[in-house]
Amino acid sequence: MPHEILRTAQVATVLGGMSAREKRSYEAAVDALRGEGCGAGGYRLAAADGDDYPLCCRHLAYAWRMFTAYPRKKQVVIVALDKHERDHNPAADLAEVLPGLATAGRKRSAKPPCCEDAADPPAMNEELSELLSALS
C-alpha cells in the first residue's frame, strides 16, 4: 500500500517558481516517498543537542532541499522546500560555533538515514510539538 503524500502551501508556492529540471527532481522524490515512505526521506536532521530531530532532509536538484515529517503511519508531509544558497566556506561555518567547538559534532560521526525501517518513521518529538504549537 503506497504512502499518502501531503504538502504544505509553502511547497506549492515554491514549486510554482521551479524550473522543469527542478520540478522533475521534486516529482521523482515524491514518487520515491510514495513507495518507500521515510526510506526515501534522505537523512535525519540533528537536534541542537546532537540527537536526532524528527524531520528529514532529502537533497534535490540544484541545491534544493526537501524537508519531510511523518505525523502518522503511512503518511508523509513535505513540510518545506528550501535552497541552500549560502557560501560553503567550512572555516566560516566552523567559526560560528567557536565557543562550542570542542563539543560540536562529537555525537554523530555521519548523517543518519531518515529511518532504518519504513514501518518505523521518525516520531514527532516534544521539541517539534512545542514548536508547532508556538508557530500555529
Add this chain to the structure above:
Amino acid sequence: MGKRDAQLVTEALFTLVDAREAIENGHSDAALDALEEAQEVLISVKHTPGVSVAAASERLGVSEPTIRSWVRRGALEAVAEARPMQIEPQSLHRVSRALAELRERGRDRDWLQAVVDHLHDREARGSEALREGLAQLGRGRLEPA
C-alpha cells in the same frame, strides 16, 4: 609613538629577555613574574584598543573578508565605534586558540565532517522556509502532493 612610550616598550623587551632566561634556567616563578611585569609595562603604553583587520587576518591565517565575516557572525568582536574596524584582542585570542584546536583536530576527517554536518543541520532547522512550512503543518494546512 612618543619618546616615553618607546622607552616603555624597550623596558618591556628587556623584561621579556629576563623571562626567557628564567625559563631556560628552569626558574618558572621568576619567568612568570617577569612576564607579568612586561605585560603591565606594555598595557601602560598608549595604543589603539584593538587589532587591525589585516593583523587579525595574519594572526589567524584567514583572509580579511573572512575576518569581517566572522565579526558579522559574532565569532569575533569589533571594538565599538572604531573606524576603520578593529578587532577586540580578547576575542582574537579566543578564536586563535579555537582555530588551533580546529586545525589540530581537523586532521581527524570524520570529526571535521561531523562538525560540518552539525552546522548544516543547525542552519536547516533555522531556515525561514522550514519555519513557514512547519507553521502551516501546525495549522493543518495540507494538500495532496
